[in-house]
Amino acid sequence: MxxxxxxxxxxxxxxxxxxxxxxxxxxxxxxxxxxxxxxxxxxxxxxxxxxxxxxxxxxxxxxxxxxxxxxxxxxxxxxxxxxxxxxxxxxxxxxxxxxxxxxxxxxxxxxxxxxxxxxxxxxxxxxxxxxxxxxxxxxxxxxxxxxxxxxxxxxxxxxxxxxxxxxxxxxxxxxxxxxxxxxxxxxxxxxxxxxxxxxxxxxxQNDIPPSQACTFFTETQVDIAKRVEKIITSDLRQHHPAWELAAQFSVSETSLKNYFRGVFGQNISIYLREVRMKKAAELLATTKLSVAEISEQVGYSNQGKFAAVFKKQFGLSPLEYRRSKNLENG
CATH class of the missing domain: 2.60.120.10 (Jelly Rolls)
Known part of the structure; x- marks a missing residue:
């Protein structure tokens, strides 16, 4: 073709x-x-x-x-x-x-x-x-x-x-x-x-590296990983322990984590943290919600911990990030 x-x-x-x-x-x-x-x-x-x-x-x-x-x-x-x-x-x-x-x-x-x-x-x-x-x-x-x-x-x-x-x-x-x-x-x-x-x-090429296509996942395993991703990101205020998710899909906790890492390339906790921080950044830039309110919406009851994680992710505190976005937008 x-x-x-x-x-x-x-x-x-x-x-x-x-x-x-x-x-x-x-x-x-x-x-x-x-x-x-x-x-x-x-x-x-x-x-x-x-x-x-x-x-x-x-x-x-x-x-x-x-x-x-x-x-x-x-x-x-x-x-x-x-x-x-x-x-x-x-x-x-x-x-x-x-x-x-x-x-x-x-x-x-x-x-x-x-x-x-x-x-x-x-x-x-x-x-x-x-x-x-x-x-x-x-x-x-x-x-x-x-x-x-x-x-x-x-x-x-x-x-x-x-x-x-x-x-x-x-x-x-x-x-x-x-x-x-x-x-x-x-x-x-x-x-x-x-x-x-x-x-x-x-x-x-004299030496072709071996193909990694042999490391594969079945349709069922991929489906479980994607359904888990939807569950943990649908409401960022909620917390879903891995053992609870594994029980829901009748697989071991280790298997669940392997499926998720295989599809999304990250551990569940790291992936979810990045999603939460991305959502927090969006709310800081587009709303007038307080840092405390945003912290709660993305699943952090401790505002100080939220601010520390946010700064580690973006290099700025939540308020500094909001001010920088306000300046960018005139």
Missing amino acids: KIDDIIRKCIEMPGISIKRSDFSTELLLKEKEGKGSMTFFPLFPGVTIAYIFVNSPTWTAPNFREDSSIEKGPMLLNYCVTGRCEIILNNENFVYVKDGEISLTERFAQKQYVYPRRIYEGMEFFIDIDTLTAQSVWVQGEFDINFHKVVDRFCPDGATYISPATSEVEEILTKLWSLFDVSIPFSISQMKIYTLALFSLLQN
């Missing part, structure tokens, strides 16, 4: 709009739960890079199924800069790509892209090998890059590969990431150079 077909199907989805320029195509997500953007830069026929910025728990994906089977798509290389992205494997188990990791697959997302932390920044490369072979023979010949070989090395038998990027790979990816804010068309030529260097490196 060509990138233009992918983009065309994406804009058929509710909440997705498109903005085109001479050098790029930007998909914009605007829904009740959040917003985001994916900016696509075509580099060569068959090679496109997308810069992704999402502040939403999900991004609904088009239906790429045909005859009830999952359509094999282009080779997708994803690099997570910040956040966490959920991937469903061929065996219907779930794995997660986090900061500094890459994934390679030929499999499209099912139903939606899921970002458990509600924030995601990264890059994705779309490699349509058929188009490359037909229209960009010189790219493969001149630079001695065989994209079929890359697929065979990292995704044998349709597997999904996930691993922290090696230092050499991360160096190239970091340079590519920095180009998003560089003036066009200079950045385009640099994107082309670094992209070719990236796939040449992947093709010729």
Whole structure:
């Protein structure tokens, strides 16, 4: 499937709009739960890079199924800069790509892209090998890059590969990431150079780190983790001990904590603390509630403890934070 077909199907989805320029195509997500953007830069026929910025728990994906089977798509290389992205494997188990990791697959997302932390920044490369072979023979010949070989090395038998990027790979990816804010068309030529260097490196790596896609979670385990997250964040004034939650789902406390950490990348207590502090910061910036009232709303009966945790999180006391926001807003 060509990138233009992918983009065309994406804009058929509710909440997705498109903005085109001479050098790029930007998909914009605007829904009740959040917003985001994916900016696509075509580099060569068959090679496109997308810069992704999402502040939403999900991004609904088009239906790429045909005859009830999952359509094999282009080779997708994803690099997570910040956040966490959920991937469903061929065996219907779930794995997660986090900061500094890459994934390679030929499999499209099912139903939606899921970002458990509600924030995601990264890059994705779309490699349509058929188009490359037909229209960009010189790219493969001149630079001695065989994209079929890359697929065979990292995704044998349709597997999904996930691993922290090696230092050499991360160096190239970091340079590519920095180009998003560089003036066009200079950045385009640099994107082309670094992209070719990236796939040449992947093709010729002597030692490929083992894939972490073997560390997976079942649909039931993921569902438990997500239901726990909804319970603990629905009313921040409430406190739910882990043993109580575990009993509710008829699993051990250790298993519950492992499921949650696997999906959200943090222990329950740390995750909840960050959610509470984020909500407190929002209330400080947008309401006239007292610090004591905000402290109570986010689950702290002790205002002093709340202030200490808040300052550790943001580097400012609650009142200092409110004053800084008031100054920013004029």
